[in-house]
Amino acid sequence: MDRILILAGGYSNEREISLITAKSVIHELKKNKKYKLLLIEPDGSFVKKLRKFKPKLVLNLLHGRYGEDGYIQSVLESEKVKYSHSGVLSSSLAIDKELSKKIFIKNNILTPSYIKFSFKNNIDIKNTIKKIDKNLKFPVVLKPINEGSSVGVYICNKKNFIRCLMKLEKFKDILIEKYIPGREIQAAILGKKKLGIIELKPKRKFYDYKAKYSASAKTEHIIPVNLSSRNFNKINSIAMKAHRLLKCRGVSRSDFRFYKNKFYLLELNTQPGMTSLSLVPEIARYKNISFIQLIEEIMRDATINK
Numbered sequence: 001m002d003r004i005l006i007l008a009g010g011y012s013n014e015r016e017i018s019l020i021t022a023k024s025v026i027h028e029l030k031k032n033k034k035y036k037l038l039l040i041e042p043d044g045s046f047v048k049k050l051r052k053f054k055p056k057l058v059l060n061l062l063h064g065r066y067g068e069d070g071y072i073q074s075v076l077e078s079e080k081v082k083y084s085h086s087g088v089l090s091s092s093l094a095i096d097k098e099l100s101k102k103i104f105i106k107n108n109i110l111t112p113s114y115i116k117f118s119f120k121n122n123i124d125i126k127n128t129i130k131k132i133d134k135n136l137k138f139p140v141v142l143k144p145i146n147e148g149s150s151v152g153v154y155i156c157n158k159k160n161f162i163r164c165l166m167k168l169e170k171f172k173d174i175l176i177e178k179y180i181p182g183r184e185i186q187a188a189i190l191g192k193k194k195l196g197i198i199e200l201k202p203k204r205k206f207y208d209y210k211a212k213y214s215a216s217a218k219t220e221h222i223i224p225v226n227l228s229s230r231n232f233n234k235i236n237s238i239a240m241k242a243h244r245l246l247k248c249r250g251v252s253r254s255d256f257r258f259y260k261n262k263f264y265l266l267e268l269n270t271q272p273g274m275t276s277l278s279l280v281p282e283i284a285r286y287k288n289i290s291f292i293q294l295i296e297e298i299m300r301d302a303t304i305n306k
């Protein structure tokens with residue numbers, strides 16, 4: 001029996017999502033009687049429990065801060081245990097929307113133009129609005145640099161800009177991005193393979209937290225995506241390029257806007273969701289890869305690639 005330690009919960013805003021993911025993953029893995037599973041939280045006694053359980057593999061199902069940002073990965077590295085998904089460097093780069101955008105830009109991957117805004121310095125809102133008018137134009141999207149699940153993401157116009165901005169004060173540093181209209185498409189990579197893409201049509205104003213996780217918010221998931229084969233290949237190739245540039249491992253999901261025949265990469269997620277409403281499992285299903293096969297593939301990848 002393979003001993004698998006499942007890491008879930010944690011301290012980020014996405015704690016609940018991680019626990020839902022763990023529940024569905026455990027439900028699937030239990031059907032297959034070859035695993036001995038232990039679910040634990042990355043709390044103070046985590047290392048002690050890990051050493052006692054001696055897993056063959058840690059399946060990291062954490063999201064956000066401490067789970068997706070290189071922190072837990074470095075603890076796992078120092079424990080010399082194999083773990084799923086990306087390593088320390090990739091996780092820290094991908095969670096940082098500013099650093100990863102800089103890498104994308106350097107490598108000719110289109111991403112929405114942005115301004116970094118810091119609440120740490122003397123804030124000059126008038127000047128910021130001037131800069132937006134000159135370089136980005138309203139509406140803009142405000143977002144924290146290292147959150148996920150659309151937490152703290154606001155689309156705002158000039159009129160409600162200051163009100164929006166103040167809502168993000170606790171994040172210290174944020175990005176102000178040019179708003180890209182058009183379609184929302186996401187692409188998944190698994191190991192060395194392009195897994196496929198999915199389009200999202202939120203009924204809400206945009207793909208916010210509710211649109212992502214509440215079935216009643218009724219975001220429409222579209223597969224296959226209506227794209228020319230040229231564009232289909234293009235988005236998959238950009239996702240693969242980003243995955244490789246950030247040196248990701250296992251599965252990743254890149255979020256795009258598609259506007260006027262151009263793909264804008266918003267971000268790459270190294271720990272994409274695995275709940276029943278999540279996108280990577282749905283993309284896999286379309287390729288006839290069941291949920292359990294997907295998880296087993298992620299685990300297999302983690303044991304062979306280090």
Ligand SMILES: Nc1ncnc2c1ncn2[C@@H]1O[C@H](COP(=O)(O)OP(=O)(O)O)[C@@H](O)[C@H]1O
Pocket residue numbers: 112141143147148149150151153177178179180181184206207208255257266267
């Ligand atoms: N520049 C943008 N233009 C248009 N919509 C955006 C932009 N940035 C973010 N969004 C919307 O907000 C959602 C969340 O933003 P994203 O950058 O992917 O952060 P998160 O890590 O919270 O998922 C996106 O899926 C998209 O619907």
Ligand SMILES: [Mg+2]
Pocket residue numbers: 149150255266267
């Ligand atoms: Mg996203």
